[in-house]
Amino acid sequence: MSATTLVGLDVGSTSIRAVEASISKDRPTINNFGQVFLPPDAVVNGVVKDDRAVTAALRHLWTAHTFSTKNVALGVTHQQVIVREIDLPKVPSKDLRHALPFLVRDVLPLPVEQALLDFYPLPTAGKSETTHGLLVAVPKEPVIDTVRAVENAGLHVESVDLACFAALRASAHLAHDTEALLDIGANGTNIVIHADGTPKVVRTVPRGGAEITKMLATRLGLTNSEAETVKCRVGLRGDENAESAAVADEALRPLVTEIRSSFNYYSQSHPGKRVRRLALVGGAALLPGLAEKLTQDLGVPAFLSDPLQRVHDVRKGGRHDALGRFRSSAAVSIGLTLGAA
Secondary structure (H helix, E strand, O other), rough: OEEEEEEEEEEEEEOOEEEEEEEEOOEEEEEEEEEEEEOOEEEOEEEEEEHHHHHHHHHHHHHOOOOOOOEEEEEEEEOEEEEEEEEEEEOOOOHHHHHHHHHHHHHOOOOOHOOOEEEEEOOOOOOOEEEEEEEEEHHHHHHHHHHHHOOOOOOEEEEEEEHHHHHHHHHOOOOOOOOEEEEEEEEEEEEEEEOOOOOEEEEEEEOOOOHHHHHHHHHOOOOOHHHHHHHHOOOOOOOHHHHHHHHHHHHHHHHHHHHHHHHHHHHHHOOOOOOOOOEEEEEEHHOOOHHHHHHHHHHHOEEOOOOHHOEEEOOOOOOOOOOHHHHHOOOHHHHHHHHHH
């Protein structure tokens, strides 16, 4: 198969990130990267609130970074995303898509007519009268709104994937055990607990780096810009500035509670299993001292993962290499290109 070119497109709450790659039967080869900031509240919790702002930002992104294609794989997220293991009656694969809304109607917390559905069968031992797999459901309207904003910029959406799946594809470490992947953004965090790449628990919580910035600004009497600088420079390292580190630590506690709750849920629903390590990606994962703090609080080793581990990157790099510097923030965009390989 000859290589094709595709852009992995991640529309976040504060910025849009795009990674262009040549896709072939081998791993993708990264050709280009760009990002552009969004106005406040243009996108909130995965929902496009200002489609004109998003469309304008995308047009600027393509003009400024001269991407060679307008074909994109789009990542989406939403607080009501549902990913769960489920057993379904055996249905011929050609009939499953039509039958799925009727089979899962009673297990969804939202009307099935308002959801986009998919089902991924998982391997099981022996014969069974049911099919075991992952049910994926996401509210339909926010996805359609995002696709419309993207296509209004003159782009063509070739595929849509969950942002959490894309980040997992790029950043997971596969070691025949259980790992948690944390993708921490400005205003939301995806928690994915997986067993050697197969998602077991997926949660989206409305907490992220902006929460820390806001508390620093309020407690220390700083502007948001000043608080962001302190957060990025000091973070959780008390030896740098004990006062600001203590405030950042307090702001982080609700997120740590959410992570711990996810770990406990996994252990209760999978007796004898536990999370072995915690991989971190996302812009807010770069908070100084975060990996050490999570290791201490959660009792599992936490580390910053490298989303470029499964792609070729033949660009020259150097001090002007934006993707090299922002690779953690680009995990979703990178993973979207892997999904097309």
